[in-house]
Amino acid sequence: MIHALLWVCLLAQTQSAEPPMAPELLTLLESAQDAENRRDFDQAIAEFRKATDLAPSVGIVFFRLGEAYMKKRDYAGAIPPLNRAAELSPDSLAVHQLLGFALLAEGYAARAIPHLELVHENGALGIAQLEAGKPAEAVASLEAALAKSPDDPDLLYYLSRASTSLSAESLDRLLSAFPDTARGHQAVGQNFFVMKMFLEAAKEYQEALALRPDLPGLRLELGQVYAASSEWEKAEEQFRGEAKLQPGNAEAAYRLGDALLKQGKMKEAAEQLRRSDSLHPDMPETLYSLGRALAASDPRTAEHALGRVIEMEKESALAGQAYLALAGIHRKQGETEQAAREMQQYRRIQALNDRHAPTKH
């Protein structure tokens, strides 16, 4: 049905500018159409090709030949007749749409872009722009396409790729143009961090800090580098600096609290974790660490914090850890039955998570 409507529509578009067709040509086109309906695309292509010989200046005939190739999934074969159709019928949106698809399918992304732009085919256009090395344009096109089809996994995939590519491009520009700026060192530091080259990462962040000691976020990131290499005293120093720089930053308070916790400074850790919780309530990681920090000194408050983790996390690995910590608190207080109940929950969640864990190889 859609195909028939398109055919009528295309016919109307192309015929408007072209002379009336000879009866012999119409017979060939009908025969080709019949073959196409039978999904005998080779026959249809042969008939359409004869038709192009009879009418070398009729755009619709070249379009139909190109379309038959497309249906056969022979995109390379489709490009020459569609190119000719575009020359003969430069205003035909259908021709540009099909030609854009064919070029993109064959890897000619840059050549596909003007055709897809003409027909506002944002999804395909975004993909072509991404493949042609224009990630910024690709992000805009793909976001426009996603506004119409928000749940399209292909579009989401390409948007993610385009965003990554855009990020890399921006980073390349930053590093080539401004390598010795704080942001330059920060960016290099981030790369080293991802590659687990912690010593190198720390060095870059230190250079960034020397240039702009008040740049928000730098100390937080440097602290995380130290934390990843278990250098908790150095991590604490950086997180403390960030928390001073950004007293309203819940993450800085959380990270500082966690670094203190790792060093066994439970009282001060609890203070920072409470502060983080007040700045950004209901963060499960903050509450879990708070529960651990208070387990010995204030078991009831610790229980409450861990209980909140379980409420929020339900059956995640963190919820399992919270049950385990609760069991420890009860065990220490001689509450054997409660400890056993929490351990039962811990085991249940462990079994669930083991089942869902990806297998090796």
Place this chain on the structure above:
Amino acid sequence: MARTGLLSLLCAFSLLAQVAKPKSGPVFQVSSLKGVDFVLRNSPTSRKYLMETMPGGVALLDYNNDGLLDIFLVNGGHVRDPMRIPSSFDRHDPLYWNRLYRQNKDGSFTDVTEQAGLANAGDTNYGMGVAVGDYDNDGYPDIYVTNYGRNILYHNNGDGTFTDVTAKAGVAAGGWSVSSGFLDYDNDGKLDLFVTRYLDWSVEKSKTCGSERPTYCPPGEFPATTNILYHNRGDGTFEDVSVASGIAAKKGHGLGVAFADYDGDGYTDIFVANDATEQFLFHNNGNGTFTERALDSGAALTSNGKMLSGMGVVFQDYDNDGLPDLLVTQLPHEPYVVFHNDGRGTFSAQELETGFGALSGKTSGWGVGLEDFNNDGWKDAFVVQGHVFDNVEMYDSSLRYREPPLLALNDNGHFEKADAGSDVPVAGRGASFGDLNNDGWMDVVTTSLGDHPQLYLNRGGKSHWLTITLRGKRSNRDGYGARVQVNGQVRFATAAGSYLSSNDKRLHFGLASAETADIEIKWPSGVHQILRSVKADQFLLIEELVQQ
């Protein structure tokens, strides 16, 4: 807590309070051992056979009863690259022998391996660890060597020689044995034997991990296996009771082992440090069977619920509350874990509270001891360190294959880093603890891959001490399993613990400023023995009092 225990504890605290805190400065003088030319030959290959990064054990024992500690060192073997099947490790070649060094009166050592009959370790055996115990109660310490291959029990003939009695004793085990130890689990006065095993591994099953940078595979790449418990029949033979006792019911990746009666029921329990699986705490049911209780007791996981890559372990009371605690060493990115014994048969992971969060986390710990190195009345921690991967720097630039050891002094239950006397990094593995020069101050001998053993000779100080040798009568002659309390401090008599290694069986106590000590012993036989106002600064032999 029992009334007597509480009184002793109060007494101990009042004595300890009089002592000034230790001054900073190196605790040990670090050197090679004079006369010891041993090199731990692990034979690293491009194939990264897992065993080549795991040896080797060291034992401090007085094999000839001359009052001086001697040293037994376990060698690895020659590993071909690639290995042939069947594999041979060229242990007939003196380069790869285990070695026994007798201590001379001047503190030097003489290699007595060949004359002692210990030269042939078996070509098909790649050496791992050592346990020491007088299994036949004849007064001379016997040696058990673990291997990838077959283990060997050497009976001490009492004349400076040993005889391989493995076949008769029936303790060859097989597979890949790691740490081992003698204990009397049924309190029958005869030492039994526990052996940890690491993996179900063979050359055929071996694989290399890492794509561009080949390295050793994690244990999870190979099937887990069971540990072994041998019951001593008392006639020179042992019975494998692994299945009957319940020990074989649990499969793991066992590396370290340590013994103590953690719940005070009079029976020795067993803790196995497992790599990348839950730790095992085998509770001794007192009827020849064990129940694995680590998870429910709180001694299986770190405080945030993670698996440990458990390697070395020591089972002693670090906070002077009279209950044995656990210190388990492991790989980086998680601290070494202290499982504090909370009483009632339960533990809590307190690696953060005790300071190990700040002390470890970047390092890989193997051999470990809790000994009072500064004689202040608190047991300190010593850990020999070094990563598993000899190319770890390529994976994580903040880590190192070779690391210096960790010495952490105990300040009222909190550990703080101290100067061990050497920052020289080594690929440390085994560690044995004992008073090598009989000066009342604990020393350490460590092993490291591809290297000579190192001696950490304690520089000493002014505090008082007491060192006790137990002689069981109804109990096993070594007194293993006895609970000995001195001025409120408790030690559980054992030579096992650490990693692959066996410690000086004498029990050492730092007495701080106390010039006398009250001693209370609970022997495995049930005999309760008390000695009052014993003079400090002496080596004391205590025989089990048995009513005629």
